[in-house]
Amino acid sequence: MSARHPVRVEDRLRFDSIIDARSPAEYALDHIPGAINCPVLNDEERAIVGTLYKQVGAFEARRVGGAMVAANLAQHLRTHFADRPERWRPLVYCWRGGMRSGAMVNWMRLVGWDAQQLAGGYKSWRRHVIARLTEHAPQLQLRVLCGATGSAKTRVLQALAAQGQQVLDLEGFARHRGSVLGAWPGVAQPSQTGFETQIVDALDRLDTQRPIYIEAESARIGRLNVPQPLVQRLRASPCIEICADTDTRLAYLLRDYANLADDPALLAQQLGTLKELHGRQVIAQWQAWAQARELAPLFAQLMALHYDPLYERSQSRNLYRWEQRQSVQAHDLSDAAISALAQTIAALPDPVAASADDSPSP
Structure with a gap:
């Protein structure tokens, strides 16, 4: 050259x-x-x-x-x-x-x-x-994994990748689980530009004509902003909801977030950021459980009073195809069950093709 x-x-x-x-x-x-x-x-x-x-x-x-x-x-x-x-x-x-x-x-x-x-x-x-995100995000064949907190969306996404499906793991790129307690222990988030580079590098390796599974995310993950072209494409894409009951989700959270008990003071500090939403008395009780490393009652109340109501409000507002979502039941979220759940999700009928079949003839 x-x-x-x-x-x-x-x-x-x-x-x-x-x-x-x-x-x-x-x-x-x-x-x-x-x-x-x-x-x-x-x-x-x-x-x-x-x-x-x-x-x-x-x-x-x-x-x-x-x-x-x-x-x-x-x-x-x-x-x-x-x-x-x-x-x-x-x-x-x-x-x-x-x-x-x-x-x-x-x-x-x-x-x-x-x-x-x-x-x-x-x-x-x-x-x-910037050009890649602007030009190519609208063309992505996204399939958005939804589910209340504790439904193992990230683990299902990882299982889909292990089974050869295409995935875009935004939380992995952001090094953050996307919630108030979602910081990775001992791991700093990348810069905004580094985050965007990881996304584009991943997109360059994917076939944009095939489905790409992605987790439902808000516009921010920790302190990072999800690029707006990708946010808009995610919100306009078909949804797949993982449905698990409260006991199943609580059992999963106690396994997946067990590390939070390692630093009770930090956990209590993070919970303090929710004081304006839930009031001093509720937060004081949550912080007491955190200090005592009693995660079961803490997580149960966080689900009931914070995460589940937030989930109910946000899905229909932020996901434009929420009413047409596909649903899969999850009665068990063990490693083997998550692998089977990923296989079930990959085998679902193509919602884009189904939508085209249902459209009226000209």
Whole structure:
């Protein structure tokens, strides 16, 4: 590929490696999937060069920064790139496709590798992500899994994936279960841009002409926003409701959320955020149960007073095809039963085809 023709994001898979030349902090926030981080300036060096540029001038920033870049490139040549063959073809990017990636590409070409620079850098990747979400979300053949809290929707989604069905696991990408108690223990959520990158990367691997199972979600998962084109497609898609009785759901919750008893103080603090909805007296009782690690009565009341009423209000309001939903019964939510439930869901008649068959003849 000639250097006279700008390399686009769509060309990235033609290369042997994708190299992110930005700082580790920039890379941690978001990066092109599969890219390795080989910074030409680390976080501290980038801050020093930026300060020099503002306080002294561009020349001094380039002089000091150039020495840092040269040292870092030499280190990469001795380590990360030491075993690369002569015909290795890397694609390099930085923030805008400017000096940082340009410096790395120039040195690589001096060595003899056919290195190329991504036109527009990381910013072109962000434009690609936004375009993919805007253009392709309306075409997705989504099947939306619904069910009251404790109906094992996420586990069913995982079972569907294990059985070869296409799934889009938004809570997995967000590292959050989507409820007030949904934070993953000891795991931080990704950045908003990183979340969106994971979604687009997953969509790029799916066949948009086949059904894609997804869990019913609100517009926010923890502190992250689900991209609006995907929210709108989800709300307009066919629904499948998992129906389980209260005892079955409570037994499942006590297994799946058992980790909440590990930190009673944190659990009590999280429950405090519901004070405006349920009042001081109710929350005080819930916090007392949390402190005593008595999850059974706590979860039973959370279901009865908080989650179930919220579910009843939100489904018909947010899911436009709720009245036409398909339903499956779940009398058991053990691992084996969840696997069987996933098979039942996958075998349901295609609601889109059924809707077309029921439409009046012209």
